Amino acid sequence: MPIPTEMTAIDPAAPGGPEVLQPVTRPVPQPGPGEVLVRVAAAGVNRPDVLQRMGLYPMPPGTPSIPGLEIAGTVVAIGDGAERWRVGDAVCALIAGGGYAEYCTAPAGQCLPVPAGMAMTDAAGLCETWFTVWSNVMDRGHARPGETMLVHGGTSGIGVTAIQLGTALGLTVIVTAGSGDKCSAALAAGAAHAIDYKAQDFVAEVARITGGKGVDLVLDMVGGDYVPRNLQCLAEDGRHVSIAFQRGPRADLDLVAVMRKRLTLTGSMLRPRSIAFKSAIAETLEGVIWPEFESGRIVPLIDRVFPLADAAEAHRRMEAGTHVGKIVLSI
Numbered sequence: 001m002p003i004p005t006e007m008t009a010i011d012p013a014a015p016g017g018p019e020v021l022q023p024v025t026r027p028v029p030q031p032g033p034g035e036v037l038v039r040v041a042a043a044g045v046n047r048p049d050v051l052q053r054m055g056l057y058p059m060p061p062g063t064p065s066i067p068g069l070e071i072a073g074t075v076v077a078i079g080d081g082a083e084r085w086r087v088g089d090a091v092c093a094l095i096a097g098g099g100y101a102e103y104c105t106a107p108a109g110q111c112l113p114v115p116a117g118m119a120m121t122d123a124a125g126l127c128e129t130w131f132t133v134w135s136n137v138m139d140r141g142h143a144r145p146g147e148t149m150l151v152h153g154g155t156s157g158i159g160v161t162a163i164q165l166g167t168a169l170g171l172t173v174i175v176t177a178g179s180g181d182k183c184s185a186a187l188a189a190g191a192a193h194a195i196d197y198k199a200q201d202f203v204a205e206v207a208r209i210t211g212g213k214g215v216d217l218v219l220d221m222v223g224g225d226y227v228p229r230n231l232q233c234l235a236e237d238g239r240h241v242s243i244a245f246q247r248g249p250r251a252d253l254d255l256v257a258v259m260r261k262r263l264t265l266t267g268s269m270l271r272p273r274s275i276a277f278k279s280a281i282a283e284t285l286e287g288v289i290w291p292e293f294e295s296g297r298i299v300p301l302i303d304r305v306f307p308l309a310d311a312a313e314a315h316r317r318m319e320a321g322t323h324v325g326k327i328v329l330s331i
């Protein structure tokens with residue numbers, strides 16, 4: 001199929017509500033050195049896309065204004081130095097932006113093969129959460145088999161991935177979620193325990209579940225006043241990994257607890273990291289996690305698929321917070 005010069009994309013002229021996500025015509029991008037051009041079949045929707053649409057996301061310099069951090073599709077052109085891939089390969093990719101479009105460039109090292117037998121709409125939702133969760137749970141959180149991990153937002157895209165990674169690696173995963181139904185969904189996804197944080201005090205529940213020992217690791221996307229409560233949940237030598245701050249970027253901490261329990265506080269932001277860093281994660285995921293998809297031991301949890309033209313509806317659903325798992329755009 002010839003590559004056109006123009007494509008349909010979502011590229012808001014200004015920040016705003018979901019209604020700014022209207023289809024427009026844009027030039028098809030060209031792959032630079034080390035990049036491939038992908039005809040996009042589907043793109044994942046992530047919370048950072050919502051923040052970007054609102055004008056609240058600190059965009060790394062040079063990122064495309066078209067939103068979308070992950071895609072799946074077919075390679076249609078290869079830049080110099082991207083020879084791992086061939087025209088016609090089915091890939092999914094982590095990208096710094098540009099996924100809500102018919103065509104998108106991706107660094108070759110940030111592409112992975114679509115796992116055998118997996119639908120493009122499932123593969124489109126893999127990269128952003130798996131790269132984020134792997135690097136924060138493993139590289140920053142130093143999770144080890146047999147440990148216990150507390151994950152907030154257990155039914156979010158990130159939360160479901162943390163459940164799946166944790167259980168695959170032999171961790172006991174405790175999650176919080178905002179309703180009984182979401183707790184049931186988290187348990188069905190593999191969590192060992194799910195705490196409805198609107199009905200129960202998660203600090204007391206974690207103490208009860210762990211027999212007073214606490215958890216080894218907290219993966220936190222809530223921030224604010226949750227941080228001192230998370231520290232209460234941590235066992236000796238526990239690690240607290242921040243990936244977002246939905247209740248604010250500032251927290252009042254008890255340093256006595258940090259010292260007495262020898263806690264480590266860390267965190268990270270994936271998007272501004274280098275292509276080399278992201279490519280290294282891709283290589284690890286392809287070796288360790290992709291076989292789990294191909295064997296069917298891990299199955300992506302997709303909430304709903306919307307056509308690209310209904311990107312506004314997809315964002316409304318994410319903002320309503322009723323979704324379980326990933327929201328995906330089909331192109």
Ligand SMILES: NC(=O)c1ccc[n+]([C@@H]2O[C@H](COP(=O)([O-])OP(=O)(O)OC[C@H]3O[C@@H](n4cnc5c(N)ncnc54)[C@H](OP(=O)(O)O)[C@@H]3O)[C@@H](O)[C@H]2O)c1
Nearest residue numbers: 046047132152153156157158177178221243244268269270
């Ligand atoms: N650092 C990074 O590199 C990085 C990369 C990707 C994503 N993120 C962040 O990770 C978070 C999840 O992303 P996503 O795309 O998976 O979004 P998402 O599906 O919309 O998830 C957001 C989750 O936050 C939960 N939540 C909100 N307030 C809560 C509270 N007080 N206690 C417990 N849970 C609470 C919601 O659960 P309930 O409805 O159950 O409350 C919801 O499941 C976002 O904040 C995103 O910005 C960070």
